[in-house]
Amino acid sequence: MQDAEQNTVAVAVSPGRRRWRSWLWRLPLLFVAITVLQVLLLRFIDPPFTAFMAARQLEAVGSGDFGFRVAYDWRDLDDISRNVPLAMIASEDQNFANHNGFDFQAIEKARAHNERAEERARKRNKPVKRIRGASTISQQTAKNLFLWKGQGVTRWARKGLEVWYTLLIETLWPKSRIIEVYVNTVELGNGVYGAQAAARTYFRKDANRLAPAEAARMAAVLPNPRRYSIARPGPYVQRRSNAIQRQMRYMGGPAFLQRLD
Template sequence: MRAPAAIHKLKGNRLTATASEPVRRKRRWLRWLLALPLLFAAGSALQVLVLRFVDPPFTAFIALRQFEAWGEGDFGFRPAYDWRDLGQMSPNLPVALVAAEDQNFASHHGFDFKAIEKAQAHNERMIERAERRGQPVKRLRGASTISQQTAKNLFLWQGRGPTRWLRKGLEVWYTALIEALWPKRRILEVYANVAEFGDGIYGAQAAARSYWRKDASRLTPAECARLAAVLPAPRRYSAARPGPYVSGRANRIQRQMQQIGGTAYLATLD
């Protein structure tokens, strides 16, 4: 008489086990989903820490430009990129980059909120003026710091359309990591090596060789100011053949280089 009851109990246990299997699978997936942000945070922190001491062999922007060329059928395209330590390039170039792009570089912690407010006010005026005249908006002002630009060039992408906001969020995270884990001199050194100074031309050495057939250590203040002047639109403007806009901006940058202390400015960085 007990056998049928035992069989029924066994069947009930099997049914319970079968019913609970999807629940266990769901819990495993939830645990993985919860762990992903922690894994990303740890992995990206390690990535940034390693690059404090190891010079990057390439960047996200360089890789994307190579894939873009291949997609266009240009299989012979090769980005120009040749690392030079800060002491192996003209000190005028990092000073020009600070003068042109981020004069509060030494004092901020990755984000220049005063510059952001000024840029927003300027852009609102430019948009209103363009709307009154029925013309397209020209030369909106950005407020990205050198730290933000370094994070974007190294790890991310340009980000247009729906992916732009995702890139912005990641840029904030990587910028915070860079500021926390790197000294200011390392940030400036990396930026001077990975910034795009022309289509497929990345960094001080590649720019010096491509435009003036010289080493980055021999760049003059005027040439460094021109390189800084083409940012952030190096595919539109040329440092080698500057038009009125680049020439005028380069002259202003040279004056600003003197205002922030010239090459002695580098001694103030940690």
């Protein structure tokens, strides 16, 4: 009698376990399908907001600032001064036209630079002032659109997803779409996202009228747009802006962007 009851329980549980295991195997395929669809749709549809914008709005609400509103105004690349994408590339990712999402040479240079900076900081018994990053514009676009900043374990989880989304973006989008999305969604001040919103906020003009010096100043505050100010540039931003303008000229000016078509 007892054996019969045990067999009955086994029969009753077994189909449920099989279904659970079946779904477990399907989850990776579902993840791939959803993320591919996300990226494919955004090749043709301009994003109404990004994960970083949503996080910033929630941060404001959480701090009790219910009147805070993200400044974001999409403009197609043809309606943005070509100085803007050129300045962003000169500042953030000079090998953008050539790499496939990851600039391994820049990563190695950044690693070596940071090791030297940490060694000097240890000798002075002071913290490292500035760590050099090597994220490409493709990686930054993936992070801005879909992910979060993260701390500890969640930061490493985000890094893994960032690699995946970067591969998708580089596979499914042309370079011109990547830079178009980047210049429209990058944060350029506290709650100010994209070239048009920044142009109106800091220069009182539309993004299609930005001069090289203005575009370079916008790029100069990256990757710390809340620490440095476009409106009131300090010595560091001024020096960096001048260096970016020199690099823009060295790259051949706006004609460089033809390589992205």
